[in-house]
Amino acid sequence: MEIFLASFGFGLITAAVLAIAAVGFTLQFGVTDVLNLAFGAVMIAAAYVAYWLNQAGLDIWLGLLVASVAGAALSWLLNTVVYAPFQRRHASPIALVIVALGMTLIIEFGLQAIVGGTSVSYTMASGRTVQAGGLQLTVVQLVIMALAIAVMVCIHVLLTYTRLGKAMRATAANRPLARTCGIRSGRVINLTWLISGALCGCAGTVFAMNAGSFNATSADLFLILILAAVFLGGPGRAYGAMLGAIVIGLATEISAAYVTPSYKDVIAFLLLFVMLAWRPTGVLGAS
């Protein structure tokens, strides 16, 4: 029981980090129709922005804020300079995926050329460990979870109560239709890149805090966890991604406790695989 509670706690932390990233990814994909595999690379780039500021003496939580802005800027730039021109020329989705992979190489290894291959850590106090039942979490981890919940509430408010959010959902559902209904998709798409990019930057920094040590290629495998969460919930569905993040977070950590940690990520891959084969629109999606 103790190990179950402990791994449940770990699952919640992983889920918190994953949720921020997966919601960003799924909004991006749903609204813009770009399967942006460079998402993980942008996450790490933003995490490094926070690291440089942190090294210069800035508090890491302020660094998180700046990293979110950096993530937004980088994502917007990525779309404007790379993806949008391809989409204007009606490149196939598959061509865009290949382009995104190319951009992953460019960002990730461009970053590595600058920062080198060694791993770095933020300077921060992890706070004391809080024990409750079998759960044991540090203060930082609790803050990360609170942050994730806050982000989810913000996204909920955005999607449900604002004109922009409704426009985003409408665009995700049917882009040509949204355009004919007078929704200016160009503006919606730009704002989506900014918002999802901010989530990406935020997720990157939180990811780096959570990992304790990171380098330029750290997010490679995490990207696949993000994809698993996104496809579990149904691509383009923000609430699905939240659910997917929780399922993937818990499934990986609990299976690590009971099966063997060596295969914990395999569980996530298998879930992604099953979803693609059985129900590519996600558990919440239409058949």
Added chain:
Amino acid sequence: MSDAVVFYTVTLIVYGVVDVIACLGLSQQFGVAGVTNFGFIIFQAAGAYTASVLSLPSDHANGGFQLYVGGLNLPFPLPWIGAAIVGGLVALPFVFLVGKRLRGDYVAIGLLVAAVMANLIVTNYRSFLNGAAGLSLVPSPLQSRLNPQSLRYQWGYAVVGILLALLTFWFCRRLTESPYGRALRAMRENDLVADSLGKNLRVLRAQMLVVGGAIAGLSGGVLVGFINLWAPSAWGYAETIVLFAAVIIGGAGNHLGAVLGAILVPLGFEEATRFVPAFGPPGLIPAFQWVAIGLLVVIFLRLRPQGILPERRRRLATPAAVSGLTTGDSLASLPLGRRPGPSHGRDRHDDVLEVRGVSREFGGVRAVDDVSFVLKEGHLTGLIGPNGAGKSTTLALLAGTVPVTGGRIVYRGQDITTMPAYQRARHGIIRTFQLASEFKRLTVLENLLSAVPDQPGESFMGAVAGRRHWRAAEKVHLADAAALLERFGLSAQSNAYAGELSGGQRRLVEIMRALMARPDLLLLDEPMAGVHPELAALIGEELLRLCSRGMTIVMVEHELSYMDRFCDPVIVMSEGRVLAEGAMTDLRRRPEVVEAYLVG
């Protein structure tokens, strides 16, 4: 040349051969058939591991420092043959991913994830293939009789490798330059349309996965025999990206382009960086190398997506019309009539198709709502209605492009409600599409030929059997196509890419292609949109003549004058329902029809 230079040269040749073979497999899958296999490296790895465990002695023999399954100690060339076979077999579990339901980019993601997952499992599960340490001391072919480190052996290895690469090239070419290859390219251009013409996408893609897998497996076998070991670090998913970069840069769809790409990218580009004098901190040059590969891929896709050696245009010589058709003759003399339906002949139905209470919902909206009608043999039935009335959706439901959510469809006495689209097409139900759906990078002639049913060269085995097996049939089909082109005045464009034609010409290509499929029931979605009125009239006349020979046709059209002239009966749809049915002259007198049509 010093020995060291010769050894290095031979090594480059062998690595080049391995890359060329792998790139040919990828070119066949991705360039020709449009199957984006981001897990390609799995298959190479499978071949390499297979060749290893087939040629290694049992794992106790080396003092037991490595663990693996197999260890059969088989003589050359069995390990290489095994590598190709297992490379092909490994593809089978992925077949479920490549059915037509899944978007191409999702398939790509699925296979990418599979590659990462496979590497992780092999790395962590040591007793399978010795985990992270991999398999070492893998015997070279014939090493008991020859000295693998001798120059002669190395040259021999290179020559055998080159022969295998040539064999692979020959094989891929044979597949691609056949009616089978044409079907693959049609699928690449537009899978939905290929499906509607009777191509079984799942089978075609599965065959491509297996063939590409076997080729990749062979390349792995050749590599491992040369370097004598194989480990997870040799097949990271990033290696697949390098191969994709090679095929894209060389020219997807052109096997020579794949060869060029293999020589330029994995071999040339990676090898060139070894000669760059070291500068900056360690790791800087390889980091730049990855950045450069990423840049090359993005820049090529942007500025020259067809690659350095683009896919060639296949010019086909049109023979003199064997059916003796000359300009001005009617199509009726062409063997374009319907092919026999499933129960046709044995149990003759006047009702070709019966639609009973068919519905289709899209996210809560009923696009087609409880529609029923009957199509009589030999009639040209019109289908009209305002925008959004559900006409195109109805055609899609009849052709099976979109499954129904309710109701039944009976075709010549057989319930086909759940029959997939390609099978309906094979039974003679052929549709055209409202939006342009020509295969853009197939010539006009190829577009027409791609629709011909039951071509001897269109099966995998038929293509392997070679040109002699299908040349005669191809000649006949070519003549039919040429006659058809002649009739519709498109002869001059027969070897132009369909994507280069005007809108009206593309419409014609699509109709001709549908006719080449020898339909029993032809479903036309706005065939005359954008077509010159004179030509439209000609089309109408020909369609009527085909009907008189027993073909059944449904035509969606906005232009009511065509309905007046050619169609009887006419079905009027509005808001997903059938509003009225009858002769056009009667319908014009009914106020609700006039209102619905004019107001909508």
Added chain:
Amino acid sequence: MADLAPFTGPDAALGPTYLAACYAATQAINNAGGVLGHQLSCKQVDTRGDPADAVPATRQMFASTSNLALVIGVTSDEAASVVPIINANKTVVFAMTGQSEFDHTHFPYFYRLVPPDLEESYAMVVIARDKHYKRVALAFGNDIGSQTFVQPAISAIKNAGLQLVANETLDLSATTFRTEAEKIVSAHPDVIFTEALGSTEATFLSEVQSLNGGKFIPIIGTSATISPAWYKSVAAAVGASNLSQNFLADNLVVETSGPAYTPFKAAMDAIKSKVGNTGNFDTYLTSPGGVHLYDGINLSALGMVASKSTQPAVWKAAMEKIADGTPGATVVHSFAQGVAALKAGKKIRYVGPGGPTSFDSYHDSTGIFQINKYDAKGNVKVIGSITAQQLRSVS
């Protein structure tokens, strides 16, 4: 001199470490007049830690390098694919792999000054026993270099009468290791044996620490954990003072004072500016790659001078004699001393900062182990040694 090793990939820190030793040894040799009139230089050849990439890299090295005198580096990542090629080229290689397939394979041109991995596992167990630890947990990375320690460690733990309480494999591509850390923490070990490269170790140890209520569990590392890159990332993640109080590593005997150390340190200090900022430079003075490859290069150079030949088949025999020593030989501690003694017509034995060498019939020279720690500033300190009897007692 060619440094054939990973300069990229997860083991990218290894190549540069060896290169530093190469720079130091060759510069000192050149300053002493070179070898038979030849000046030595170093070349880096990147294997990317991938055995398939290593083969063309090796072939290219042979094809494009004239007057290649010696190959150094060759880690477990690539040894199995490149050693046969190097051997077939009749070029001497000083390898840094502890892989057991070389324990009993006869390659005439293959030499190693590092012990088989299993002996290093024994050394870790001896350290644990001396510190009166009873409960041992293992946490090794899932790469080749790290996994080879696991089985010998398990059997030695049993032989030493200690208790194995947990054994976790760390997947180097994973991003967190909480469950692994929790399993280890909840097994209440007295000590954790570990080696995991890249960012894995830093992440894992910081998670162990936080799950153990902030308290650090003592760690015993392999000799690979004595490296600037490892220290830099782990100290950043768990704190330098924690590490200095709770971390020990086995290492091959390397001298930190005395007649061999002085010229070695001088040689290393002289090339400090060529290495760049990769962490605490002094760590190179104790890192096994740095010390033993420095010795290997000196041995080879002296072998050439003694045999007056640059033919490997000729000088390697002389080199073996200089390494193992012959009766009445004068002990020298640097290339310059050796050349001077040879000129004076004496027989010599070279004993470098890595201690005396004795090759067995497979050209393995098993060194003697010592115990290292990091001080609060990240300098490596020797705090004890391990005898051959102690190793045998747990094997």
